[in-house]
Amino acid sequence: MKETVIRGNEMELLFAPLEGVTGYIYRNAHHKYYPGVVSTYYAPFISPAKEKSMTPRELRDIVPHNNDGCVVPQILTNNADYFSKCARKLCDMGYREINLNLGCPSGTVVAKGKGAGMLADLDTLDAFLETVFEAAKSEPYRISVKTRIGKTDPDEFYELLPIFNRYPIEKLIVHPRIQKEFYKNKPRMTYVEYALNNSALNIIYNGDLTNDADLKQIHKLYQQNNKEISPVMIGRGLLMKPYGFADDNVDYDKLRAFHDELLMGYREIMSGDKNTLYRMKELWTYLIASFPDADKMAKQIRKCESMESYNRIVDALFGGMK
Ligand SMILES: Cc1cc2nc3c(=O)[nH]c(=O)nc-3n(C[C@H](O)[C@H](O)[C@H](O)COP(=O)(O)O)c2cc1C
Known part of the structure; x- marks a missing residue:
């Protein structure tokens, strides 16, 4: 062939x-x-x-x-x-x-x-x-x-x-x-x-x-x-890389919207923030690969214990990509 x-x-x-x-x-x-x-x-x-x-x-x-x-x-x-x-x-x-x-x-x-x-x-x-x-x-x-x-x-x-x-x-x-x-x-x-x-x-x-x-x-x-x-x-x-492997130019606004949809979806079906955070933390063990040099942020996400601090870290992470 x-x-x-x-x-x-x-x-x-x-x-x-x-x-x-x-x-x-x-x-x-x-x-x-x-x-x-x-x-x-x-x-x-x-x-x-x-x-x-x-x-x-x-x-x-x-x-x-x-x-x-x-x-x-x-x-x-x-x-x-x-x-x-x-x-x-x-x-x-x-x-x-x-x-x-x-x-x-x-x-x-x-x-x-x-x-x-x-x-x-x-x-x-x-x-x-x-x-x-x-x-x-x-x-x-x-x-x-x-x-x-x-x-x-x-x-x-x-x-x-x-x-x-x-x-x-x-x-x-x-x-x-x-x-x-x-x-x-x-x-x-x-x-x-x-x-x-x-x-x-x-x-x-x-x-x-x-x-x-x-x-x-x-x-x-x-x-x-x-x-x-x-x-x-x-x-x-x-x-x-949920957007696939073809494009190296990550659209972080879209990735943020995708993230927010997931967070909202989990909050709706899971009982309590603790379970939702557990889900999101597991997701971030993979998704963090879309963010260059984000080891420190990854650790912060892993350690955070409330939805408020989670949102703050995620805001900072996406904010840093603008
Ligand atoms: C957290 C986790 C959960 C998985 N659950 C399933 C599953 O329910 N059924 C299945 O066939 N494989 C499951 N797998 C295996 C994956 O489908 C896949 O075969 C494996 O991750 C290797 O492919 P990858 O390197 O592309 O991830 C799971 C893997 C991981 C890491």
Whole structure:
């Protein structure tokens, strides 16, 4: 395939799910202020239980009337029956792609054999996939999968991929780290390359993309392996730069409006300033990357204890960018 020159802003971006951060308030504010930066928002996981497919909080996050952009719901479970029931409910709401979480590295999730914990037992994983894809045959929804490359050893991927290849997975989103790394170390690109050459599935790359050069590199990797240009999934990079990677001239007025919309949204749905501040502080651990030399301000935000002082610091931070 001939190599073409591409700017990162020509690539389709998918917003990764980030539990506790990219709930519907965030997704809607992002869609309002930065429409077109991503094509799709993958929502943080729903964890179905025996009695109920979703909690009231999970339902509120995913109901179509609370969601403005194009959203794909995600399910975290190792129970095929719970998955299919929950997927059916989401399908009834109008969703046509349902994502399966095989990547969550959290200790409590993995201990229950869910998320990346499912990668440890190939037979159980295969049986799970067989059941959920069989159930989906008579349904209008398609199943995509978001996975790590293994639990304890990256070479587990060589056995995982043939299993995935047996199913009509809509998209196989690969975060090339193993469970026990959480977000440490560098993504292992050789395994992505392996997937590109050993699977007919639609392989979507996810991990550590934070600028235009990173996007170009992924594009190059696909080209070198004779693959068409593909969307990529980005999480933290977009929390740092919600306006995308194409433009270095940040519009701080717009970023401020986006911030204010988030703050207002959280104040409306959360009980008390303490919870709202907690949310905003987590957001700032990423967003501060849009402000050069702001270490001192970042620390002030981290330490502030009232909405008044929070607002004062944020005013000063944005004021300094004028
Ligand atoms: C705070 C946080 C919450 C996350 N929640 C989810 C989640 O609900 N579902 C999921 O599949 N991945 C989740 N992830 C993983 C991200 O979707 C993504 O795979 C990871 O951050 C790597 O991509 P990035 O380097 O572009 O951020 C989470 C990651 C973080 C840091």
